[in-house]
Amino acid sequence: MDLDPGWLRATVAGALDEDLGGDPGRDVTTEATVPSSLTGTARLVARADGVVAGLVVVAPVLDEVSRRTGLPTVRVELTVPEGARVGAGDVLAVLHGPVRTLLTAERTLLNLVSHASGVATHTRRWADALAGTGAMVLDTRKTTPGLRALDKYAVRCGGGTNKRMGLYDVAMVKDNHVVAAGGVAEAIAAVRQAFPDVVVQVEADTLEQVMTALDAGARFLLLDNMPPAVLAEVVAAVRAREPQTGRVELEATGGLTLASAHEVAATGVDYLSVGALTHSSPQLDVALDLDGPATTIPR
Template sequence: MTALDPAWLARTVAIALDEDLGPEPGRDVTTQATIPPETVGAADLVARQDGVVAGLVVIPEVVGQVAARLGLPVPTVDHRVADGARVARGDVLAVLTGPVQVLLVAERTLLNLASRASGVATHTRRWADALDGTGAQVLDTRKTTPGLRALEKYAVRCGGGTNKRMGLYDVAMVKDNHVVAAGSVVAAVEAVRARFPDVTIQVEADTLAQALEAVAAGARFLLLDNMPTQLLAEVVAAVRGGELSTGRVELEATGNLTLDRAREVASTGVDYLSVGGLTHSSPILDLALDLEPGTTSTRR
């Protein structure tokens, strides 16, 4: 499972802290007024719901940046579970120990990021479980929260899903508007191949004729959009029937997919089901940071 890029994580956490604390170094007027900087303690990161966790890897970065802003020691983070783990309500996910000012200033930022990622991972795991044994995989889309795409796609991986393209730069996806602008599927595919010969080309189709036209144009990855199950099965059969001459064509079902249809759609023989809702409609997984009793001050 590809890790988060450290440079991206550092930038994202810095932006999140600026949003919460004001420009660096920022301030938390409540915590800094009520808790001496010498006060040390421990806090448990706890799951308040059953689910799959993701984003726990952000915690050390958050507490490290907060400690640097406050000029205090960096708390230790003892992870009790790893990203991708199934957890139950009440499970302790990590124990953070250090200056209480740092713990409380960091609390909301680390919860926002980890709860969001864990919600995506939990939702994705439901799809991955529904498709288990079918041979099909669940894919994400670019329907992500601006600025959090790397985290949300990481969370999809934690939940057992697969990332599609990361952006507009790494895969060409010829959709209906591109076909209209270029004049035809063939013209669009040829234009991409001429300008960007190094990229994979994917073509959207919503009819059997469009799918076969795309394959004839050289596309080896088709997005079968908003097709009823029967039509989807017909398209899969037609495309698979020509693979002795065309070579393997990857097929993705997309549009209006629901969990209760997942296995039915997978049974048509598609390779993938892409689900925008993994990232645009997943509720958070409720997590909490609870300060343990016995917090002490080192002030003399």
Template sequence: MSTPAQPRPEPSSDAPAPRVPTRVEPGLDPAWVTETVARALDEDLGAAPGRDVTTQATVPSSATGTAHLVARADGVVAGLVVVEEVTRQVAERFGLPRVEVTFVASDGEAVGRGRVLAALTGPVQVLLTAERTLLNLASRASGVATATRAWARELAGTGAQVLDTRKTTPGLRALEKYAVRAGGGTNKRMGLYDVAMVKDNHVVAAGSVSAAIDAIRRTFPDVLVQVEADTTAQALEAVSAGADFLLLDNMPTPVLAETVAAVRALEGTDGVPAKVELEATGNLTLDRAREVAGTGVDYLSVGALTHSAPILDLALDLLPAPPSR
């Protein structure tokens, strides 16, 4: 049984850690995959072991066959790891033999319409029952990877990278952020627990940017602190107050360029880091990507990668049984 390749190798142990709050580990946690697939199957089959009333009534449990996982549109593949797990769990629930899966495409690979991604051979009951769940997950992940690849391709050579956000489908964040990596993007913080993000409401609650940053440093000294800024003045205030990096929100391109230049002029002075990471966000579109990157920001964060990407249309086609002799 072959295994789909992962989108990126892990960085070498002597590579410097990035200061931006990124997570670039290539794989998905197997325990997360198992739990997520189990919940998805419960939705479709009912509480375990569940049932597929159509398939189990019309297909003998002894029938075997082969199905092809096929791309019905051009795009970038991600989430193939779920295919084996979905078929494994369905076979286990029904007490049937496992499906053998042979992958002929890898996560992160650009594929054309009609491309076979994997061949699945085993009990037909398992193939048909597993179909929708594995397609839902793999199509969703591949759609995110496809959208991300468009941004990564547009930013190629600019020195800026595309980031995702927390605007993910509840319960599928790990899969969608994995898909961003497969598409050539970079993950931002995984949640509220790993990086501090000071927004306007936090400033109001704390009394000032400095007070908010100081409170975070005292309470959670191990985390990086990012501050949202809408103006050049706010950006300079945040840097002077000790922010590790800035989220420059909804700035017109000229203002963004002015802000980047002003922050760069402060780098390495009066306790300001030698390199302040700068991230543009808000009102970003693909046709503006290179223009925004040209201001000198390090990152463009795009919520649409996960909250608005259409699925990549995938299908599971059962092959006709060979004629009997």
């Protein structure tokens, strides 16, 4: 579930630039009120029940602030693993080091951890709703600009599965592509000719479109905005053809809710894709509490 270290460094640097006004930047309140020699302990605490994700950013944020301020590094002790279910009041990490660094880094690390944990918490609800059905919940490209890697990491922490990472790794033939190419078969053929190594997925919203896509060689179908009764009919028709076509992966998408998740999964689809995992998850309330009294770093 690791994040790319280069992406993580760049993302942390950009987030701190926003808060500090560039590199090295400044925190005028903390620099005015907290002596550089003051050291202390702070605890990262959940204020609500949820699933934790994004703790991987805590040390990089603190390290980057230490670099910018020239102060000693902060010692980070994570007390729960990524993906853990936590309750209100649970300590997620203990941080010990210069108070200036702790306070300067506070908002940036809380923004990232709270956001990622919110996505993981929401995803876990879907994963739990689908437990035992054989279907998996997928994310989409409806992510926060600049934070796609973190959003999809959080989905994994919450028990979900990543679909494509972007426009570059999977071809998804949708209605506008069909219009532009002159048909489903033409669109699939064009992708396979241009990018023979890329998986091709095709969107369909009627049984007729599904059959056309199968005839054209599609083996991964997005069944868009179909009620459960229609989904069940489509799944049965596709499975009946699998002795000839081979295995076809089926994804339900569009208008899905937690209340209907189990019913949709019972139709026999392999996946439910849910854009709301990353575009509508409320943040998990996480806080940074500074212990007192702090001590002074020996000179």
